[in-house]
Amino acid sequence: MSRPHRARRIACLSLLVFVRTATVAVPRWSVAQVTARTTGNELRDMVSDVGYLMVSPFQADGGDWAAAAFTGAGFVALLAVDKPVDAWVVRHPNAAVMRMLTPFREEHGALNRLVTARQLVPLSAALVVVGAATGRRGLREAGLGCMGGWAVSNLVRYATYAGISRSRPSTGADPLSFAIPGGSWDEHSFFAGHTTNAFVCASFWSSRFELGVAEPVLYAGAIMTGLSRIADRRHWTSDTFVGTVVGIAIGHTLARRYVVRDEPRPSQPVASPRGAAPAASNRAAIAPRHSRLARPGPTVILWRAAF
Numbered sequence: 001m002s003r004p005h006r007a008r009r010i011a012c013l014s015l016l017v018f019v020r021t022a023t024v025a026v027p028r029w030s031v032a033q034v035t036a037r038t039t040g041n042e043l044r045d046m047v048s049d050v051g052y053l054m055v056s057p058f059q060a061d062g063g064d065w066a067a068a069a070f071t072g073a074g075f076v077a078l079l080a081v082d083k084p085v086d087a088w089v090v091r092h093p094n095a096a097v098m099r100m101l102t103p104f105r106e107e108h109g110a111l112n113r114l115v116t117a118r119q120l121v122p123l124s125a126a127l128v129v130v131g132a133a134t135g136r137r138g139l140r141e142a143g144l145g146c147m148g149g150w151a152v153s154n155l156v157r158y159a160t161y162a163g164i165s166r167s168r169p170s171t172g173a174d175p176l177s178f179a180i181p182g183g184s185w186d187e188h189s190f191f192a193g194h195t196t197n198a199f200v201c202a203s204f205w206s207s208r209f210e211l212g213v214a215e216p217v218l219y220a221g222a223i224m225t226g227l228s229r230i231a232d233r234r235h236w237t238s239d240t241f242v243g244t245v246v247g248i249a250i251g252h253t254l255a256r257r258y259v260v261r262d263e264p265r266p267s268q269p270v271a272s273p274r275g276a277a278p279a280a281s282n283r284a285a286i287a288p289r290h291s292r293l294a295r296p297g298p299t300v301i302l303w304r305a306a307f
Contacts, residue, residue, distance in 0.1 A: 034132045034140075042140060046148045049257050053152045053250060071245055078238035082175035085237045089169075089230065097227075104228035115197040115225055120150055124201075141258060142205060149200035149250045156246065157193050166190040170233040192235040192243030198222035199247025200254075207255035222247070 060068070092098065103111045113119050124143040131139030165183040167173030182188070202218040205211060211218070226240045235243070 034135055039132065042144055045257075045261065046144045049145075049148050049254055050151050050155075052257065053253055054155060056253070071242075074245075075238050075242055078241050079175065082169075082236040082238055085230065086169045086175070086233060089233060098231055101224060101228045101231050104224050106228075106232045106234075109228065111221075111225075112194075112228070115194050115201070117150070117154075120197060120201070121147060124150070138209060141208065145204045145208065145251075145254050145258065146201040149204055149247075149254055150197055152250050153193070153196045153200055153247065157191065157196065160191065161188045164190055166236075166239070168234055169230075169236055175236050175238075189235050190239050190242070191246065192226060192229055192239045194229050195222070195226035195235070195240050195243030196247040196250075198225040199244050200251045203248045203251025204254045205251075207252050208258055 089098070101109075103109045106112050114123075124147040127143030127146075128140050129143075131137065131141075131143065160182075162182045163180065165179040165181065165187040166189040167177050167187050168189040169175070171186050178190070179187075199222045202222040206215045206218060222244075226244060229235045230237060230240055
């Protein structure tokens, strides 16, 4: 079987597994008739979420900037290990950890493009379509949230690429060779795009839904994605760290936005779906872990996120 066919087969299998898991994990109130109005509202919410995330740094307070500074300090600290890690990768191409990363590598990995626009967006759209066809709100949210996070990731990264140039490890450049403004593709090392996208969807899905054993699998896949980009010498370790933090921050923020929208407004009673318990029970059905997302006072780690 050729690599493209194998990649498509794995992508479809991943989608089917997620659909099955999410169908079980999503609260019972998520089954409802889908209309043009609800579809429009959900798309509007996704666009609103993207806008909220893009302006959130300008709404940060002192505590938020302190958290961002702490994250920046972590990035600076990792600059010292960028060159040694890349040198180890070059010297140990057949190490056990390198072989473990093979499914996510550029040369032979069928999962390499799973978090890129070529596959991530169609798979997310498929979740929305399946959710609309089956009346599963959770599946639609899973697709829309992942697509919204991907949009924010790309807007932020390409704005960064336009302003900051950092050569990829594969060019043989020094890891401290930053320049302004941005440059060509070989100078788009800061920060890691595959890693950001992987953690956006993993953190959003795990924060929004109770996925059971699928949750550590999602994070394991995101970690493997990040490590594979270091192994392929596309990004330095510090780039991957930033991509991880930004991706988690975006995913958590999106999940919190959905939880806040589920809460009743003081002037509006919440309509319960047919056969469901009263509105208070609906909120409780979201899952205990999501109560922390609804608390006020989000924490900023590069981008606004609530933990």
